[in-house]
Amino acid sequence: MREHLQPAYVLHSRPYRDTSALVDLLSLQGGLQRVVWRGARSGRGVKPQPFVPLLVSWQGRGDLKTLQQAEVAGAHARLQGQALFSGMYLNELLVRLLSPGDAQTLLFAGYQSALERLALTPSSVEPVLREFEWQLIVLLGYGFSLTEDADQQPVLADTLYCWSPDMGLYPVVDAAQGGLPGRGLLAMAAQNWADPEALPIAKRLMRQVLAVHLGDRPLVSRQLFAPGRTGEPR
Known part of the structure; x- marks a missing residue:
């Protein structure tokens, strides 16, 4: 079955x-769709480059389709440095966590927005x-409340x-259990990143949550954020 042209991005090739x-x-x-892109490494036609908005169509019924057509759909976010590594991280998350063929229109819009923001503010990734990690978790059905605990009691700052x-x-009660301060969780829920606890707590929490769904195989893109790199976000 051949699909009509639709917006798409290359996540991995x-x-x-x-x-x-x-x-x-x-x-x-x-x-998420896996396709055979014929002539992708030849000297002609559109190439499968990440972060470039495309219009594509494919043909096939199984897990592996055949690309029929690809067109560049406009200007693309030019990512460099930490922004580039961050974009690669988002791509790997999507490849690892999405089920093939499961349409996610809200996630597609969130991904576009994330690329635009990374390009505009590369020093603040x-x-x-x-925000994208949390959106991904929620849209995949793994979300939970950041403002209420398991007993449906309000999360308290202290x-x-x-x-x-x-x-x-x-x-x-015991800080030795590695607890997350309620103040940071509430700031994360409000996306109040100016709060000094918000980003560190969000990073710790998202790493725990994602680890459950990613399994034992580590993310290759995390190696790009090795200790000592400037602005290390992971």
């Missing part, structure tokens, strides 16, 4: 046979990453909380 590539696409209506996949947030 690797060589396939002589001049082709296996490409993971994030499409507006088809969600952490709020973009934390209380410590831990998180579990089964319960969500629950209060703890």
